Amino acid sequence: MFTLEPAFRRLRAEHRVLRAVLVAVEGGVARSRGRRLARHLDALGEHAAYEEEVLFPFLVARVPDIAVAVEHAEGEHDYFAWHLPRLVGALRAGREYEGPMIVALRHHLEEEERDILAPALDAGVVVTPLGVPGHLLAVHEALTGIGRVRAAG
Ligand SMILES: [Fe+2]
Numbered sequence: 751m752f753t754l755e756p757a758f759r760r761l762r763a764e765h766r767v768l769r770a771v772l773v774a775v776e777g778g779v780a781r782s783r784g785r786r787l788a789r790h791l792d793a794l795g796e797h798a799a800y801e802e803e804v805l806f807p808f809l810v811a812r813v814p815d816i817a818v819a820v821e822h823a824e825g826e827h828d829y830f831a832w833h834l835p836r837l838v839g840a841l842r843a844g845r846e847y848e849g850p851m852i853v854a855l856r857h858h859l860e861e862e863e864r865d866i867l868a869p870a871l872d873a874g875v876v877v878t879p880l881g882v883p884g885h886l887l888a889v890h891e892a893l894t895g896i897g898r899v900r901a902a903g
């Protein structure tokens with residue numbers, strides 16, 4: 751199934767949630783808050799899986815110029831899969847995290863939006879495969895109770 755532009759909107763909304771999580775993590779958090787933040791990060795794999803398995807192949811087939819950026823992003827996904835358990839573990843234990851994930855993930859979100867999503871939109875890709883709806887937003891809404899995170903577009 752294909753839909754108009756929701757993948758871009760959803761991914762950006764999920765990136766915004768992740769950026770907010772990273773800001774919270776940086777300050778060091780108590781265990782109860784750390785557990786809530788960790789649940790957001792548990793959904794990161796699903797976010798990356800949608801990008802790698804559904805969206806990126808679709809976009810590269812239409813906008814070949816982004817192939818290098820996609821390969822780069824996928825390499826970073828592997829890096830995150832390796833480092834994420836230590837960050838999540840620190841949050842769940844209420845320990846301060848001093849590893850590379852915060853800087854690396856921030857950098858990744860920025861590059862993905864600038865080097866993949868924006869060029870695809872500029873090239874006129876407005877229809878995307880639906881894939882599995884983003885679990886990260888659902889986690890955020892369930893934990894904060896503040897309703898849908900609005901996408902800036
Ligand atoms: Fe990604």
Ligand SMILES: [Fe+2]
Nearest residue numbers: 761797801862
């Ligand atoms: Fe992403």
